[in-house]
Amino acid sequence: MSPTEASTPRPSRVAHVLVAAAYLALSLFVHRSILAAPGDLVPLPAAMVGTTTGMLYQADQRFVVAGIASNIEKALRGPGALAGFGFCYPLRESYTLGEHMFGESLLALPAYLPTRDPVLGYNAAVVLSVWITALGMYALALYWTRSIPAAFVSGMLFAFSAARLGNPAHPFVHGNLWTPPALLFAHQLFARQRWRDAGALALAIVLQLLESFYQVLALAILGGTYGLTLLVRHRGALRALLPKLVAVGLVSAGAAMLVLGPYLQARDRWGLLQGRTFTLLVPLADYLPGRPSSIGLVALVLALLGLADRLRGPRCRAGEDPRIPFAVAGLVVAATTMRPFRLPLLRWVVPNPLSLLESVVPGLDAVRVLASLRFGVYLVAAFLAAYGASVILGWLRGRWRLAAAAGLSLCVLLEAYDPTATLTIRSARLAAYRIAPSPQVRALLRDLPEGAVLNLPFGDPQRHKLRDVPESLVLAAYHRRPVAACYNSFTSPLEAEVTRLADRLPDVAAADALYAMGFRTILVHHRHLGAPRLLELAPLLDDPMRITRVGEADRLVRFTLSSPVPVATTLDTIALRDDRDRTDLPSAVVAPPATAVELDFENGSSAAFRHPTMEPIPLTARWYDDDGALVATSPARGMLPVALARGERVTRTLRITAPELAAGGSYRIEITPEGSPDVVLSRRTVRMAPG
Numbered sequence: 001m002s003p004t005e006a007s008t009p010r011p012s013r014v015a016h017v018l019v020a021a022a023y024l025a026l027s028l029f030v031h032r033s034i035l036a037a038p039g040d041l042v043p044l045p046a047a048m049v050g051t052t053t054g055m056l057y058q059a060d061q062r063f064v065v066a067g068i069a070s071n072i073e074k075a076l077r078g079p080g081a082l083a084g085f086g087f088c089y090p091l092r093e094s095y096t097l098g099e100h101m102f103g104e105s106l107l108a109l110p111a112y113l114p115t116r117d118p119v120l121g122y123n124a125a126v127v128l129s130v131w132i133t134a135l136g137m138y139a140l141a142l143y144w145t146r147s148i149p150a151a152f153v154s155g156m157l158f159a160f161s162a163a164r165l166g167n168p169a170h171p172f173v174h175g176n177l178w179t180p181p182a183l184l185f186a187h188q189l190f191a192r193q194r195w196r197d198a199g200a201l202a203l204a205i206v207l208q209l210l211e212s213f214y215q216v217l218a219l220a221i222l223g224g225t226y227g228l229t230l231l232v233r234h235r236g237a238l239r240a241l242l243p244k245l246v247a248v249g250l251v252s253a254g255a256a257m258l259v260l261g262p263y264l265q266a267r268d269r270w271g272l273l274q275g276r277t278f279t280l281l282v283p284l285a286d287y288l289p290g291r292p293s294s295i296g297l298v299a300l301v302l303a304l305l306g307l308a309d310r311l312r313g314p315r316c317r318a319g320e321d322p323r324i325p326f327a328v329a330g331l332v333v334a335a336t337t338m339r340p341f342r343l344p345l346l347r348w349v350v351p352n353p354l355s356l357l358e359s360v361v362p363g364l365d366a367v368r369v370l371a372s373l374r375f376g377v378y379l380v381a382a383f384l385a386a387y388g389a390s391v392i393l394g395w396l397r398g399r400w401r402l403a404a405a406a407g408l409s410l411c412v413l414l415e416a417y418d419p420t421a422t423l424t425i426r427s428a429r430l431a432a433y434r435i436a437p438s439p440q441v442r443a444l445l446r447d448l449p450e451g452a453v454l455n456l457p458f459g460d461p462q463r464h465k466l467r468d469v470p471e472s473l474v475l476a477a478y479h480r481r482p483v484a485a486c487y488n489s490f491t492s493p494l495e496a497e498v499t500r501l502a503d504r505l506p507d508v509a510a511a512d513a514l515y516a517m518g519f520r521t522i523l524v525h526h527r528h529l530g531a532p533r534l535l536e537l538a539p540l541l542d543d544p545m546r547i548t549r550v551g552e553a554d555r556l557v558r559f560t561l562s563s564p565v566p567v568a569t570t571l572d573t574i575a576l577r578d579d580r581d582r583t584d585l586p587s588a589v590v591a592p593p594a595t596a597v598e599l600d601f602e603n604g605s606s607a608a609f610r611h612p613t614m615e616p617i618p619l620t621a622r623w624y625d626d627d628g629a630l631v632a633t634s635p636a637r638g639m640l641p642v643a644l645a646r647g648e649r650v651t652r653t654l655r656i657t658a659p660e661l662a663a664g665g666s667y668r669i670e671i672t673p674e675g676s677p678d679v680v681l682s683r684r685t686v687r688m689a690p691g
Helices: 003-007 011-030 052-077 102-115 118-145 148-159 179-192 195-209 213-233 235-270 297-312 323-337 353-357 370-394 398-417 439-444 468-479 495-504 508-517 531-541
Strands: 041-045 430-434 452-456 519-525 547-553 556-561 588-590 594-602 608-610 619-624 630-637 649-657 666-673 682-688
Touching: 011 118, 011 148, 041 052, 041 118, 052 102, 052 118, 052 468, 102 118, 102 195, 118 148, 118 179, 118 370, 118 468, 148 297, 148 370, 148 398, 179 195, 179 213, 179 235, 179 370, 195 213, 195 235, 213 235, 213 323, 213 370, 297 323, 297 370, 297 398, 323 353, 323 370, 370 398, 439 468, 439 547, 439 556, 452 468, 452 495, 468 519, 495 508, 508 519, 508 556, 508 608, 519 531, 531 547, 588 594, 594 682, 619 649
Parallel strands: 452 519, 588 682
Antiparallel strands: 041 430, 519 556, 547 556, 594 649, 619 630, 619 666, 630 649, 666 682
């Protein structure tokens, strides 16, 4: 063989490169509205331009742009930095209030790292997500059908549907891009029994775990159903497979704990992420053409043809044809997205299977949009469609086969872009709008001091949360400091604490407490604050002891916050200094097993107080009878004040476990840190309710 022949790629390898290039070109074409200024513009569904829904969509999108940048910046500080402060300051790990966006942050890295441009990083993640989605399905379909044109059509169906392309603001919702490789590597592990296949499977699972919980759950259903089939089919090889399966399981479980563990910890720590009573589900008919969750006419026809071909007989590779297991898995995923329904001619109501598991699976009752699992159904439909396409292409030869594949691909794009031409209601047409702040604002935000940023207005009940908060988050993506602004599925349990202090400004005590809490910069938005509030804040903004004006751009004014009052971070700062009850409230009535009790906390020191951890700490309620004898101790749960200016008093509610004591008796309870009975933080008289 000549050197020229040896260096010439095989035709199949060239074809794969051409397929990858075609997918990338199509992904760029779909997002062409942002290509003129990818560091300033973000894509928006054209149908939402100028609508109320579009305002909500843009608010979500600003949050996602800022969230991706925040993840990367925190990760660059060190492995444990993701557990630190970001949005919703002073709450740690605020990403646990909603989507973490770790997978999208990973895709944004190549563009973000050299530029530190949040918008460019986000746009890169959106484009790469579509590209990788297409490549993953292409690889899965190619392995089983051995037809490059049929696999190309399958990748088009999976990645270039209107449901996926028409929602660039929520890439995590349809982020099942790593599920096709996971299913492929699972088969190869069982068929070849190689360690490198085990490593590839573990990597694909870990990457999928970085995406939304919805698609992780869809992978668990698809992979679990198909995995059972593989276990049965290859049961004779389990002895050789066992070490590899254990290794994959350990890696996957470890990654799952790293990603999902903080959610369970936040649930326990704050009492959040539970009790959702409204879950978005769909009827079965929604999957039909012309309905909101439509699989798509092209995908439906080709998938049915692929299943019909299976009824004629299997097309085995490594002794297996996976169409039936995949179809069953797809039906199971579809069932998890569906509303309860009554069986025809019977009185039986079939419930949603996941609703039966809410009391078993921790955190499942925090999930709201189970309809998002439908992208697992689309995956199965696209895979089965590869067989349907191979049937059609098998009738043709040579260039006619390529022409037919191109025609099917054009039909996919037509269906995505022109709802009037096919039975669809969605469109992949995208417009664009400018999200990046002006160069002058970016310059104003450079070199902020270490510490958190408070944007004003904050906590104003009249503020437009779809405008002020998302705008503050975008600014945070450029100044890269923790920010009090909070926009997520669940409300921060500490937001009211910041709101209380922000509402009290220009009170110098509130300013000192904000400084003690960790705020070092205040950004005043003149466009949104309103003239009366600006006039009200004037005494503080003119106070040289606490405020330094740095500059202004586009009616955004930057101030540096300081304080002449020292800051103390020990609980002794708010400990009682006398024997009196610290409240004017009448005796509280308590009863087992637990009762919410209001208690006063006061900073009687000469320093401003900041909570040492800014998280709930173990507390103890010590129960004394009328003779002053200690009769019981019990746990108390709740959040102490995050910050208190000197001389300030606030009321907080703690949930106290009530011991079995004499009914109708009067008791004095003292709240102390666990293990520190001498540090009395609050005291109140209570009466035990009659049994």
